[in-house]
Amino acid sequence: MDFDVIVIGSGPxxxxxxxxxxxxxxxxxxxxKYPALGGTCLNVGCIPSKALLDSSxxxxxxxxxxxxxxxxxxxxxxxxxxxxxxxxxxxGQMTKGVEFLMNKNKITTYIGFGSFVDKNTVKVKSNDxxxxxxxxxxxxxxxxxxxxxxxxxxxxxxxxxxxxxxxxLPEVPKHLIVIGAxxxxxxxxxxxxxxxxxxxxxxxxxxxxPTMDGxxxxxxxxxxxxxxxxxxxxxxxxxxxxxxxSVVVRAENNKGxxxxxxxxxxxxxxxxxxxxxxxELEKAGLKTDERGRIAVNxxxxxxxxxxxxxxxxxxxxxxxxxxxxxxVFVAETIAGQHPHINYLLIPGVVYTWxxxxxxxYTEEELKTNGTPYKAGTFPxxxxxxxxxxxxxxxxxxxxxxxxxxEILGVHMIGxxxxxxxxxxxxxxxxxxxxxxxxxxxxxxxxxxxxxxxACLAATGNRALNI
Numbered sequence: 326m327d328f329d330v331i332v333i334g335s336g337p338x339x340x341x342x343x344x345x346x347x348x349x350x351x352x353x354x355x356x357x358k359y360p361a362l363g364g365t366c367l368n369v370g371c372i373p374s375k376a377l378l379d380s381s382x383x384x385x386x387x388x389x390x391x392x393x394x395x396x397x398x399x400x401x402x403x404x405x406x407x408x409x410x411x412x413x414x415x416x417g418q419m420t421k422g423v424e425f426l427m428n429k430n431k432i433t434t435y436i437g438f439g440s441f442v443d444k445n446t447v448k449v450k451s452n453d454x455x456x457x458x459x460x461x462x463x464x465x466x467x468x469x470x471x472x473x474x475x476x477x478x479x480x481x482x483x484x485x486x487x488x489x490x491x492x493x494l495p496e497v498p499k500h501l502i503v504i505g506a507x508x509x510x511x512x513x514x515x516x517x518x519x520x521x522x523x524x525x526x527x528x529x530x531x532x533x534x535p536t537m538d539g540x541x542x543x544x545x546x547x548x549x550x551x552x553x554x555x556x557x558x559x560x561x562x563x564x565x566x567x568x569x570x571s572v573v574v575r576a577e578n579n580k581g582x583x584x585x586x587x588x589x590x591x592x593x594x595x596x597x598x599x600x601x602x603x604x605e606l607e608k609a610g611l612k613t614d615e616r617g618r619i620a621v622n623x624x625x626x627x628x629x630x631x632x633x634x635x636x637x638x639x640x641x642x643x644x645x646x647x648x649x650x651x652x653v654f655v656a657e658t659i660a661g662q663h664p665h666i667n668y669l670l671i672p673g674v675v676y677t678w679x680x681x682x683x684x685x686y687t688e689e690e691l692k693t694n695g696t697p698y699k700a701g702t703f704p705x706x707x708x709x710x711x712x713x714x715x716x717x718x719x720x721x722x723x724x725x726x727x728x729x730x731e732i733l734g735v736h737m738i739g740x741x742x743x744x745x746x747x748x749x750x751x752x753x754x755x756x757x758x759x760x761x762x763x764x765x766x767x768x769x770x771x772x773x774x775x776x777x778x779a780c781l782a783a784t785g786n787r788a789l790n791i
Contacts, residue, residue, distance in 0.1 A: 328354045328461040330659065331447055333439045333604070336364020337371075338636035338648025339467030340423050345656035347430040354459060355432055356439035356449055361420040362427065365469050366645045369489045372419050375676055376412040377492065377516045382678050384408075385519035385552075390715055403520060405497055412492070435459070441609040444629050463631050463659050466619060467652065468604065470597040470637035478504060478565040478593050484572045485565055485591045488513060498522045500588035502574050504562055506533040508675050510594035511545065515677045518552035525555045525586055527562060527576050529595075534675060538687040538736040540702075540722055545738060548679055548718045557584055565591055599638040625655050633659075647671050670753050674743045679705075679719040682746035685734035685753055688724060697727035701759065701783025705739040708778075709770035716740035721779040723759055730758035730784065741772050748776060759783040 329351035332343045339355060340362060346353045361368055387398055427434050437451035446460045472487035474480050482490050491513045499522065503514045506528035518524040526533070526549075532542035533549070533556070546556060560576040572591040576584045599617040606612060606619070610629045613619055619627055619634040626633055633655045636648030650666050657664040675681035691698045706717040719739030725732050735749035752762050763781040767774045 326445065326462050327459045328352045328433070330354070330463045330465060330656075331356065331439075331459060331461040332465045332467055333447065334364060334467035334469055334636075335362040335423065335434075336467060336469045336636065336648065337366050337645040338469070338652045339364065339465070340426065340652075341649045342465050342467060342635065342652030342656050343432050344426055344430050345653045346659065347432050349656060349660040351656075351659070353430075353432045354435060354461065355427065356435045356437065356447065358436075358438045360436060360452075361416075362423040362434070363416075363420045365471075367419045367423065368416060369492060371645050373412045373416050373492045374488070374512055374516075376415045377408065378512060378676050378678070380408045380411060381516045381519040393715065403497070405520070409493060438603060440603055440605040441611075444609045444632060463633065464609075465652075465655055466601075466604070466627075466632065466634040466638055467636050467648065468600050468638055469648075470643055471600045472593070473596045473598045474593050475562075475595065477562055478591075478595075480593055481567055484567045484570075484589070485593060487593055491592050494590070498588065498590040500525070500586075500590075502527065502572065502586050502588040502591045503594060504528075504565070504574065504591065505594040505596070506530075506556065506558075507536070507594065507596065508534060508673075510592065511549070511675055511677050513592060513594065514554065515549065515552065518549070518554050523553065523555075523588075525557065525588070527557045527560050527574060527584070527586070529559070529561055531558050534681065537673065537675075537681065537683055538722065538734070539689060540720075541681050541683065541736050541738050544719060545675070545677060545679075545681055548677070548738075557586075560584060565593070597637065597643055601638060624658050625651055626658075641668060642671065642673065644671065644673065667754070670750055672746045672750055674746065676743060679716065679739045680741065680743045681738045682742040683734070683736045684746055684749050685732070686724060687734060687736070688722075691724060691733060696733065698724050698733060699727050699783055699785075700724050701779045701781065703775045703778035703782055705772075705775060708772065708775050710772050710774070711740060713770065714740065721775040723776070723779040723783045725759040725780075725783045730760055731756055732759055732762070732780070732783075735776070735779075737776070739772065739775065745773050745776060748773060 330346045330353045332339045332355045335357035343355045435449045437449040450456045497520045501522045503510045503526045506526040514524045534542045559579040562576045564575045566573045574586045635651035637643040654664045672684040701723045705711040705719040722736040724734040759780040767777045
């Protein structure tokens with residue numbers, strides 16, 4: 326065998342798995358089809374979208390709230406080209422960082438398309454057409470996902486685009502139609518709404534971010550309306566037509582009513598699908614299920630015992646940090662250790678502004694499960710730190726067991742909640758009661774006091790902070 330472990334795919338799951346394998350003394354190789362390491366997350370996902378989200382937020386604040394802070398800006402102009410350039414620079418820095426880590430940990434990197442020859446052998450075909458075969462005792466599939474679409478909305482990458490093209494548009498759209506008001510649609514829609522585009526969301530479900538707690542979707546919609554966004558919920562798209570310099574989207578609502586929207590771009594953000602195209606899984610004795618996922622057991626082991634799969638190609642949420650945890654989990658499992666992942670406590674975040682973050686059960690899930698619970702909320706508008714920064718949109722909701730007071734779910738929308746949610750994860754990992762957090766000292770004034778106050782509210786105590 327050439328290696329102890331081969332990792333196919335260099336996204337957050339893949340490169341973290343490779344590093345942990347190397348740290349545990351395994352001779353490790355990683356295969357990546359694109360010239361830059363880092364996968365979707367670093368190249369066309371998490372990192373570039375956050376760069377644009379931050380840039381667009383700076384622009385929006387400069388135009389709308391700086392004057393209230395006593396900052397006068399004359400003749401402000403948008404340099405969209407520079408905004409895209411900065412995003413590319415951030416991506417370049419991050420991908421070079423992954424390359425550095427591969428070298429530091431003595432991981433052999435192959436740039437090319439990897440596919441199975443058999444359960445221990447992988448063929449790597451480079452961009453110049455050259456092929457070579459490498460073998461390993463264990464193989465980890467970490468090939469991630471690609472944007473989904475439907476026949477009624479074919480992506481042409483020109484006027485009808487996916488999230489990948491939305492990160493490198495040549496101009497700010499005049500009217501961006503977003504099909505899907507989930508995480509990706511909400512984030513990218515908010516970028517262009519802040520930059521002055523008219524944004525219209527067409528969503529099959531009855532609310533924004535429909536997989537999250539219902540309160541979060543309602544609150545996010547309120548904030549997005551302030552950016553001028555329109556929403557068409559409970560609508561099924563029947564056709565998307567590229568007319569050259571415009572796009573026409575037709576949809577039907579759940580009562581049979583018809584909708585027709587015309588814009589200059591249409592972003593299709595209806596989810597992502599596992600990416601296993603060309604892997605030739607059957608040669609290794611593997612197959613995918615009806616949703617394109619690779620089946621794994623509780624050890625993330627496929628039906629072929631020396632092959633593991635992690636991240637977006639298997640069950641569960643398609644989150645970069647979920648893939649990272651699984652990468653470490655598999656590496657330590659191969660090394661004979663006994664790692665653990667609590668999937669309930671992997672947080673989810675929407676990086677709009679205000680941000681949305683959640684961990685644990687939603688209120689809807691607790692009702693469906695018949696779990697007795699109590700809820701406590703605290704609004705950002707009552708928070709001193711939020712008042713000082715003019716970030717008063719949002720709230721924190723804490724769900725605790727009605728009998729034991731154990732925290733079962735935490736749902737936040739507001740400034741910096743993407744960072745604040747970590748405190749909730751820690752509390753829930755140690756099975757804290759709402760009262761435990763409520764009696765802990767939190768620095769004043771901070772955003773995290775909202776979590777403390779929501780916990781106090783869940784226990785039945787009135788809010789202390791203003």
